Amino acid sequence: MRTQVAIIGAGPSGLLLGQLLAKSGIDAVVLERQTGDYVLSRIRAGVLEQVSIDLMDEAGVGERMHKEGLIHGGFDMLFGGQRHRVNMNALTGGKNVMVYGQTELTKDLMDARAAAGLPTVYEASNVQVHDFDTTAPYVTYVKDGQEQRLDCDFIAGCDGFHGVCRASAPRSAIKEFEKVYPFGWLGLLSDTPPVHEELIYVNSPRGFALCSQRSKTRSRYYLQVPLTDKIEEWTDDAFWQELRLRLDDEANERLITGPSLEKSIAPLRSFVTEPLRFGRMFLAGDAGHIVPPTGAKGLNLAATDVKYLFNGLREYYEEKSEAGIDRYSELALARIWRAERFSWWFTQIMHRFPDDGPIAEKFQNAELDYLMHSESGLRTIAENYVGLPLDFGQQA
Ligand code: APR
Ligand code: PHB
Secondary structure: OEOOEEEEOOOHHHHHHHHHHHHOOOOEEEEOOOOHHHHHHOOOOOEEOHHHHHHHHHOOOOHHHHHHOEEEOOEEEEEOOEEEEEOHHHHOOOOOEEEOOHHHHHHHHHHHHHHOOOOEEOOOEEEEEEOOOOOOOEEEEEEOOEEEEEEOOEEEEOOOOOOHHHHHOOHHHOEEEEEEEEEEEEEEEEOOOOOOOOOEEEEEOOEEEEEEEOOOOOEEEEEEEOOOOOHHHOOHHHHHHHHHHHOOHHHHHHOOOOOEEEEEEEEEEEEEEEOOEEOOEEEOHHHOEEOOOOOOOHHHHHHHHHHHHHHHHHHHHHHOOOHHHHHHHHHHHHHHHHHHHHHHHHHHHHOOOOOOOHHHHHHHHHHHHHHHHOHHHHHHHHHHHOOOOOOOOOOO
16 A cells, blocks of 8 residues: 555544645545544543644634634632632733543544545554655554555654654654653543633642533543552542542532543653654654643644644645755744643642642742732733744744
């Protein structure tokens, strides 16, 4: 089999890239290790920046998102027992975010791909990438017990943090930067109305909490927990009880609890690979970088990687120019590091770090108090949260 772009991974990065390429008449085959249902069962964040919304539209898959997504013009910060609203919309000249679950977005992309009859191979095992340092790369994999070969012009490594593409890059050509945080997030999804119209980020003496949502009837809550906690030990009751201890009176009065649909503990990590291009193989999304979830940048960064990569590939095929693909790594990394910094900083000021003494909590409260009472402080949070402009740092 032959294609122009072999895309490894059918998460949001791979599917979005596939859709954009198809719209431009560029052939791609997506190879995914898991089944489609398995991919959809993974619960991830669901806050879209405007650039991600625009990309879904550009890919022609924005219809349901616009119908069902919830526009948020702000969010609350709760610390020292007090609630403060960050009015993103007013602070950024009218920008908002959209709450739309990653599962829904992935489903829309999968459905569009299937409807257009675009080739996706699910349950492709033992995917291996070859000769990407030449102009004739290829991918091998096993499907239904048969070894297959896919020849291509380029390989797009959209295969997440545990994927094969980054692992196949020569060790001498790759630099990895990593910070692992000393706690995790325990998440609970429930069919209960959200406690508040917008998100609430909580810094409490008992640790971080987040009140998020997927729709008007489905909530997503998180608690900072020690990494040693076991998910089996967290009953739903224990979760709700601990959440209540981290919220204020107003939220406690409005909180509606119910059985969990899903409950899991996720570690927090900051991770970046440099570069994101190895000859004719590119890394995009979680394959190249991970952010801690504070601030919900993971999906949005994946989307902008894909945008830069798509622009480069389109330029290659339509204008016979390699300028775009040559700049991919540099352009994407500039944006990635800005979001990495924001996510790291937001994580630092919102969580209890086990090795820090009581003075750290005082510093955090003083910083949050400053930020919430300073127009420039508020704007700093707001402009990062809605997403920095794509041409940030490039203006004259
Ligand atoms: N062969 C084929 N497919 C693979 C392989 C492999 N060796 N390894 C991983 N995959 C698949 C995974 O099964 C997964 O479906 O690649 C896909 C990668 O998807 P994601 O992990 O969702 O990564 P990405 O598409 O970059 O999306 C980033 O996911 O983790 C969140 O916060 C992150 O929202 C962001 C988004
Ligand atoms: C989520 O809804 O899962 C979510 C929202 C905001 C975050 C992280 C996760 O910062």
